[in-house]
Amino acid sequence: MAQADNFFQLADETQGxxxxxxxxVTTRVFPGDQAMLSIVTLEPHAAGAIHSHPEEQWGVMLExxxxxxxGGEEIPVKKGDFWRSPGxxxxxxxxxxxxxxVLDVFAPPRAAYRVAGKGFATG
Amino acid sequence: MAQADNFFQLADETQGxxxxxxxxVTTRVFPGDQAMLSIVTLEPHAAGAIHSHPEEQWGVMLExxxxxxxGGEEIPVKKGDFWRSPGxxxxxxxxxxxxxxVLDVFAPPRAAYRVAGKGFATG
Numbered sequence: 001m002a003q004a005d006n007f008f009q010l011a012d013e014t015q016g017x018x019x020x021x022x023x024x025v026t027t028r029v030f031p032g033d034q035a036m037l038s039i040v041t042l043e044p045h046a047a048g049a050i051h052s053h054p055e056e057q058w059g060v061m062l063e064x065x066x067x068x069x070x071g072g073e074e075i076p077v078k079k080g081d082f083w084r085s086p087g088x089x090x091x092x093x094x095x096x097x098x099x100x101x102v103l104d105v106f107a108p109p110r111a112a113y114r115v116a117g118k119g120f121a122t123g
Numbered sequence: 124m125a126q127a128d129n130f131f132q133l134a135d136e137t138q139g140x141x142x143x144x145x146x147x148v149t150t151r152v153f154p155g156d157q158a159m160l161s162i163v164t165l166e167p168h169a170a171g172a173i174h175s176h177p178e179e180q181w182g183v184m185l186e187x188x189x190x191x192x193x194g195g196e197e198i199p200v201k202k203g204d205f206w207r208s209p210g211x212x213x214x215x216x217x218x219x220x221x222x223x224x225v226l227d228v229f230a231p232p233r234a235a236y237r238v239a240g241k242g243f244a245t246g
Contacts, residue, residue, distance in 0.1 A: 003194040006207040010183070032207050034179035035158055035230035056157035060133070060183075060226065071126040084129040084155050103183065107158035107230035 010039060010062065010103070020118050022049055024095075027104075029113045036109035040102045042066065042095035050092040051120045055106045057085040059093075064100030066093050133162060133185065133226070143241050145172055147218075150227075152236045159232035163225045165189065165218035173215040174243045178229045180208040182216070187223030189216050 008015050008030060016028030016039065024046030030037040042048070042064075050069060059068070060082040068075045068083060070091040077083065077093075085091045093102065106113075112121035131138050131153060139151030139162065147169030153160040165171065165187075173192060182191070183205040191198045191206060193214040200206065200216075208214045216225065229236075235244030 003196040003212070004198055006193070006209070007191075007198055007200070008205050010203040010205060030207070032179050032181065032230075033209065035181060035228055037181060037205070037228075056155050058155065058158060058160060058228070068130075070129070073126040075127055075130055077130070080133040082131050082133060082160070084153070086129070086156065089126070105158055105160075105181070105228050105230075107155075107228075 017113070017116055019113065019116065021120050022046070031109050031114050034109070035105055035107040036113060038104040038106065038113065040093075040104055042093065042100050042102070044097050044099040045095055046099065047094040048092045049120055050090050051122050052088050052090040053110065053122055054087045055108055055110055056087050057091070058105040058107075059083050059085065060103040060105075062101045062103055064098050065096040066100045067096075068093050140236070140239055142236065142239065144243055145169070154232050154237050157232070158228055158230040159236060161227040161229065161236065163216075163227055165216065165223050165225070167220050167222045168218055169222070170217040171215045172243055173213050174245050175211050175213040176233065176245055177210045178231055178233055179210050180214070181228040182206050182208065183226040183228075185224045185226055187221050188219040189223045190219075191216050 024043035065078040147166035
């Protein structure tokens with residue numbers, strides 16, 4: 001594979017493996033060998049269900065704002081904020097009035113997200 | 124540790140472990156258990172030395188533009204572009220005329236970057 005095939009663009013909606021995580025919460029997944037990226041879009045006031053998984057997760061707020069719930073704490077997040085969600089810590093995100101877009105990183109990659117599907121995986 | 128301690132801001136220069144990777148190339152490192160984030164700033168026309176390491180790396184161009192060298196290919200990158208650099212593939216980045224800022228992700232974390240230091244590690 002040419003190295004050029006490893007290059008993508010955040011705004012290109014045709015790239016990645018599409019997945020509907022919940023009502024108003026969609027993502028596009030980019031699997032790697034040791035990490036996986038997921039570009040999540042939340043409509044205004046949409047909320048991802050609280051869930052957990054053993055993989056470590058990092059999130060970066062690319063656009064908009066919201067409330068991150070993590071380990072029972074509620075933390076307001078805005079553009080440019082980023083955070084680490086340790087493995088097995090329950091977490092979720094509720095979008096603010098303008099919605100938001102988040103870059104999520106999973107390490108190691110989450111097997112369930114390597115193929116198209118629906119919903120949050122907890123495995 | 125409170126979950127709030129896992130929250131950061133890309134623009135906050137006081138956060139992370141500072142490291143000078145080369146002339147005009149500085150970073151701030153955020154170590155995790157299974158991944159590590161690094162927010163790299165390149166001055167105009169600064170270039171990171173071509174190097175490689177076994178860990179997988181992803182990069183996201185946050186601001187500015189540059190030329191990514193990867194596996195001998197030269198690929199122009201601009202704001203919003205992101206890419207995967209497989210383990211052991213030689214890579215580097217040369218900033219454009221306005222400089223650039225890149226979010227790098229390493230999985231697994233790179234041991235050499237858990238503490239303050241200088242230069243690119245290849246271990």
